[in-house]
Amino acid sequence: MEIKMSLLKRMTVVSLTSFSLALLSINAIAQEVTQMVSVEQAKQQHVTPTVWLPGNVVNRSNARISTEQNGRLTWILDVGAKVNKGDPLAKLDARHLDLQLAEKQAQFRQQKINADYLKKQQKRLRALIDNNSTARAEFDRTEKDLHIANEALGALEIQAKQIELAIEKATIKAPFAGKINRRLVQQGEYVTMGMPLVQLVDPNTLDITIAAPLSVAPYLSANNEVLVKFKDKLLTVPVRTWSPAGDSSSRTFEVKLNASQYDLFSGLAVTASLPNEKAVSATLVPRDALILREKETYVIAVDTESNARKIRVSVGRGIGEWVSVEGKVSAGDKLVVRGGERLEDGQKVRINQPEVKQGVENIAAN
Template sequence: MLNSMKNNMNNTIKHLAWGSALFLSLTGIGFAADVAGKPVKVDTVQNQVLASTTDLNATLYSRSHIPITAGVSGKLERIAEPGEYVDKGGLLVSLDLVPLQLRQAEQQAQIKREQINLAYLKKELSRLEQLSLTKATSQFQLDQTRSKYELASADLDIAQLKLKQVDDQLSRAVLKAPFAGVVTERIVRAGADVNRGDVLLKLLDTQNLEARLYIPIKYLAYVNKGDELRMSASDKSVFGVVFAKIPRADPRSQTFEVRLSIPQSLNNFWAAGQLVRVTVPTQAAKKGLTVHRDALILRKDGTYVVKIDAQNKVTRLLVKVGQGDKERVTINGELEHGDKVAIRGAERLSDGETVVVQ
């Protein structure tokens, strides 16, 4: 029994020793952390041009989404299917060419006939002109032959023009894509008879997109042609250039239209008809000192930022906040370009504290 009591006392002493060691270890870690300083994340004060902004929805459109119409009347032999991609100059529609080819052959034969007739009359006119020098032919016969020759020459010109018309119709019986794109809609099917001007299909240019944005008229002065505005959608963000500004307000919505170009690198991610977010300036841009929005500490008595000096010492400064965008705001206070301010871990810091910059 005595041995059992000794063993229990030894175990108790060991547990107390381990507990004391663990407590001292944790206390030492906390003490070391206090000595080193609280961790903070910092950002740099920057002198830059900044304007207040707002986000608006814009809709993507293709630069070209056009109906393809029949150039001549005839029977459809081939027409592109919806969803089919066609390169520029690729075949979209072809009509039955046989009727036009027969007219072409007929007109070529007519031209040959007119040429033969004209050659005969030319020789006859030349012969009569020689005879008229010796008074061996009448003036009436000479004038009549000259008239027939001139009429035959005009008939040849008409026949050649008709051949050109047939050639033009043949060229328009085969419709090629004016630009690379995708067929979005097919109106008629192969085998149908169509008339000139009938809409056959619709072709969408997928390579050249634009964003159409309607902005409140009160911001008219802050958006101009050539400006770059940030656009975002589908986890993609890019700057688009304003290539058209239409300063005419819609009477109902009191908005004006702006169009922005879309980089072709986004063609695989964005599509016509999609909504995108566009960041639009709502004030004139001004140059001034700016800080990240996360640097602002809002209190009842004002707005503060925490400046971190070269020795990692803390100084809390009262600032006046001006205009800004999503990430940064302009400020007035005892700060200079290049100063470091805390953007994480600043809320509980006091003047004179030492911090660890992460």
């Protein structure tokens, strides 16, 4: 009997220990599943409605540099080379120009000797006229020859400067600082006037160009900031300028945004949000609450039972750290701003900061 009681006690202890370990394991799993998050509340505010339009990142300074004369290409920079304004990009064979310049300089010296002689002769004849020792006609003829010689000197000097300019243009120089994007000819080729040699771009000055409908024009203003979506990034970019006239066939006009401050690359495709109506009341969410994916944009809301709920939204205009959205989001909804990247729909969460109250605001967006 005592042996049975002892066995029973041992079994009871083992069972209680196993139960306790199971509870600890369940609690640990529950804590792992429950994600710690930070939240902020959505708010209501007057903003200007927007339309999302495709755009392209382009280099503001982008030029195909051409030669201004004919010649054999003796040297040219390679793709990717970095240059400053005034640095050489390519060189043409200018030996024939050097010879022409030497010939004109020799002719100038020869004509200068002739002009100096005529000047001395004019001085002698003037003295003879004063003494009535020579005819006036002889003096006039010498004076005429001196004028002609001086004019010839001026013409030769101009011709020499023209050849010097041609020699200078045989070295094609960069009109602005940048990098060689494309090389359009190869060393050794014969090039003609107006033929493009290289494409030079400035990678530090970038614009986003947008073909916007004419209905957007009344709501644009210089330096007005708009949202630009690129992959999983949402950028705030100022309006730099826009075309004063639209295209009659497409009913669009060009808008340019200044994207130089961002690490973008020319040729990228983006979408931009431009204002297209008067200000209306809209729901705003913190910028950090937005989760951007290539095919969708959504926020994570926390319901009254501390469950995460995924809500798809369409992004509108940005105002500082807030962004207007369209979707099933209302003012006062608790939105995850930290810790929401890996949350699953319906997953339990814990809030690690006090609720931030956001009331209805009636501030019109500038």
